[in-house]
Amino acid sequence: MTDDRIPFHRPSITEAEKEAVLAVLDSGWLTTGARVREFEQAFAAFVGARHAVALNSGTAALHLALVGLGVGEGDEVIVPTYTFASCGEAALYCGARPVLVDVDADLLTIDPGCAEAAVTERTRVLMPVHFAGLSADMPAITRLATRHELAVVEDAAHAFPTRVAVSGGKLAGTFGAAGAYSFYATKTITTGEGGMLVTDDDHLADLVRQLSLHGISRDAWKRYAADGSWYYEVLRTGFKDNMTDVAAALGLAQLRRVDEMRDARARIAAQYLDALEPLSARLQLPATGKPGEHAWHLFVVRLRTDKPLGDAAADEHLRALRAAAIEHLSAAGIGTSVHFIPLHRHPLYRGMGWRPEQFPVAERAYAGAISLPIFPDMTEGHVDRVGRALAAALA
Ligand SMILES: *Cc1c(COP(=O)(O)O)cnc(C)c1O
Numbered sequence: 101m102t103d104d105r106i107p108f109h110r111p112s113i114t115e116a117e118k119e120a121v122l123a124v125l126d127s128g129w130l131t132t133g134a135r136v137r138e139f140e141q142a143f144a145a146f147v148g149a150r151h152a153v154a155l156n157s158g159t160a161a162l163h164l165a166l167v168g169l170g171v172g173e174g175d176e177v178i179v180p181t182y183t184f185a186s187c188g189e190a191a192l193y194c195g196a197r198p199v200l201v202d203v204d205a206d207l208l209t210i211d212p213g214c215a216e217a218a219v220t221e222r223t224r225v226l227m228p229v230h231f232a233g234l235s236a237d238m239p240a241i242t243r244l245a246t247r248h249e250l251a252v253v254e255d256a257a258h259a260f261p262t263r264v265a266v267s268g269g270k271l272a273g274t275f276g277a278a279g280a281y282s283f284y285a286t287k288t289i290t291t292g293e294g295g296m297l298v299t300d301d302d303h304l305a306d307l308v309r310q311l312s313l314h315g316i317s318r319d320a321w322k323r324y325a326a327d328g329s330w331y332y333e334v335l336r337t338g339f340k341d342n343m344t345d346v347a348a349a350l351g352l353a354q355l356r357r358v359d360e361m362r363d364a365r366a367r368i369a370a371q372y373l374d375a376l377e378p379l380s381a382r383l384q385l386p387a388t389g390k391p392g393e394h395a396w397h398l399f400v401v402r403l404r405t406d407k408p409l410g411d412a413a414a415d416e417h418l419r420a421l422r423a424a425a426i427e428h429l430s431a432a433g434i435g436t437s438v439h440f441i442p443l444h445r446h447p448l449y450r451g452m453g454w455r456p457e458q459f460p461v462a463e464r465a466y467a468g469a470i471s472l473p474i475f476p477d478m479t480e481g482h483v484d485r486v487g488r489a490l491a492a493a494l495a
Contacts, residue, residue, distance in 0.1 A: 102110075108435035109286040112361055112476040122374050126269070132313070135345035138378040139352050140296070147271045149298035151305035153445055154343035154351075155312055158257045158282025159294035162190035164341060165253045165278035165297055166225060168307045171196050175224040178250075179489035180210040181442040181454075182462045183229045188226075188443050194266070199223070200444050202459045204410075206387050206402075209236035212463070216244055225251045227237055228276075230259035232396030232439070235272045235389055242275060252276030252347060257295075258397040260288050261362065265393055273298055278308075283347075289354035289360065291347035292459075311393065314338040348367065364398035368483055372399055372472065374485035382494050384468070398439055401490075403468035409460040418467035426470060428493035434486055437471040450470070 108360035124135060136154050144152035154319055155161050171177065181200040188198035201214040208231045215226060228236035236254075244251045256262070256273030260281050263269050273279030278301075281287075282295035299305050310316065315338025343351075354361075369388075376385055386403040387395060403421055407414030427435050442462040444454035456463050472486055 105433040106435060106473050106478070106482050107475075108260065108473050110197070110473070110475050110477060111290050111449055112357070112364075115352075116356070116359070117350055117353040118354040121346060122351045124345050130343050132342045132415075135348040135352065136343050139343075139348040139355070141332045142279075142352060142355055144298060147274050147279075148356070149274050150300040152296065153297045153308045153312065154306060154348060155295045155297060155341045156343055156347075157293055157341070158255075158284065158287075159186040159190065160312070160339070160341035161278075161280030161295040162186055162253065162255060162296040163193050164339070165280060165299075166190050167198065167311055168304045169251050169277060171224050172339045174222060176220060176222040177225045177227055178210075178218050178223060179227045179443070180229050180231075180462075181233065181444045181459050182208050182465060183255065183443060184257070185337055185446075186257070187227055187338050188449065190402050191225075196224070198443070198449075200442075200449065200454055200459070203231075203465070204237070204460045205465075206413050207236065209233060209234070210241070210452070211312055212237055212240035212244055215241070215466070216248075218311070219244075219248050219250070223248065223250055225253050227253050227255055229255040229257070230262055230272045232386060232398040232400055233262055234260045234389050234393065235259065237242050237263040238275045239266060245276075250327055251268050254279040256280060257282035257284075257287060260397075262349070262391075262395045263392040265292065265389065271346055272354055274300075277301060278304060282355075283351055284478045288365070288395050289351065289358055291343070291351040291354070294343055294347045294351060295381050309369060310335065311338045312341040312342065324491055330349055331485050354364075360408065361476045362395065364478075365474055366384050366391065366394070368474050368478050369396045369399055371480060372474075372487065375483060376401065376490065379491055379494060383490075385474075399472045399474040400439055400469050400494070401472060402465060403470075403494075405464075405468070409464050410457070410465075412456070415463050415467040418464070422468055422470060424478060425490070425493040429470075429486075429489050430493075431491040432485075438466070438469055439471045440465050440466065440469075
């Protein structure tokens with residue numbers, strides 16, 4: 101750190117990443133090629149999926165999963181409201197309707213009961229989000245999907261890597277028809293921008309690969325290689341969502357360091373949990389899971405109130421306290437964020453008729469949530485400083 105400000109996030113980049121990227125720049129091949137294939141194979145092996153398709157964002161992975169599953173006009177996709185724009189957007193891109201549902205009060209992941217109540221004749225897909233890096237209730241979601249013949253597309257943008265309890269160690273992102281990971285700059289491994297779709301379905305993997313590159317017949321990326329041909333055919337309306345070899349080289353180097361970075365995040369989370377325990381009357385600390393069950397992409401604390409859920413005035417009061425706490429932390433040189441402004445609060449979704457009263461748990465969570473800095477290069481001194489500043493902010 102060049103000054104004593106603690107940023108909300110800082111990517112962990114070593115000489116290995118720099119050398120890997122420079123090697124690609126020197127190679128004469130910058131776009132989708134051998135490094136992308138290598139990254140896909142290494143990623144698929146790591147998560148234990150048959151296929152991984154590298155894309156230019158996690159959003160693209162969610163979108164192409166839906167297109168690949170045939171989601172279209174008139175269909176509905178059930179999405180937790182407590183998530184990032186990508187989830188609703190992926191459905192809207194397909195002409196489908198995102199159906200927002202409330203979340204579980206502890207995990208802040210999709211509430212299976214609310215999801216079940218939202219199922220209609222038109223529902224095609226359930227899209228759980230593994231919030232902060234802890235898995236959604238996949239056994240309940242899988243049962244629900246089976247009962248209503250729905251596909252599951254997991255938003256695993258926060259969950260790399262996350263072991264799921266009660267599954268014999270399967271990783272989050274490998275339960276559904278497809279899983280989508282993000283390598284955005286703040287995620288647990290990064291390619292600057294990037295994403296990965298994983299699936300065990302051979303047909304879906306082929307289709308998504310094709311869709312990611314203009315709907316062009318399969319090995320089109322080879323057409324400029326020595327053994328490639330100039331000929332290609334456009335088979336369907338595709339998109340331009342492929343990953344570059346520059347990004348993949350960065351991703352491969354990050355993937356080799358994933359255990360080390362995950363351990364660092366877990367260490368920081370444990371230190372936070374200790375340091376903030378004395379504040380637990382004022383502050384709800386995040387759910388934890390057993391070792392390996394939390395990727396600790398985010399460390400989200402929530403200001404508490406005794407008022408019942410659905411009390412809009414209490415939520416408003418909490419939002420004011422939260423804003424003051426964030427300002428206090430900022431003045432102390434500490435960067436924070438808020439995850440999430442629920443989808444139903446954004447003008448786009450308000451315009452579709454969604455109202456805060458429909459989502460009492462998400463409303464309460466949003467009102468009090470503060471995401472504290474957590475990144476592999478944070479020191480014990482940093483965590484200590486954040487803890488003390490937060491205590492002072494709440495005093
Ligand atoms: C980051 C994120 C995404 C999308 O990631 P991009 O790679 O930026 O497109 C999707 N869902 C959630 C919950 C995220 O946090």
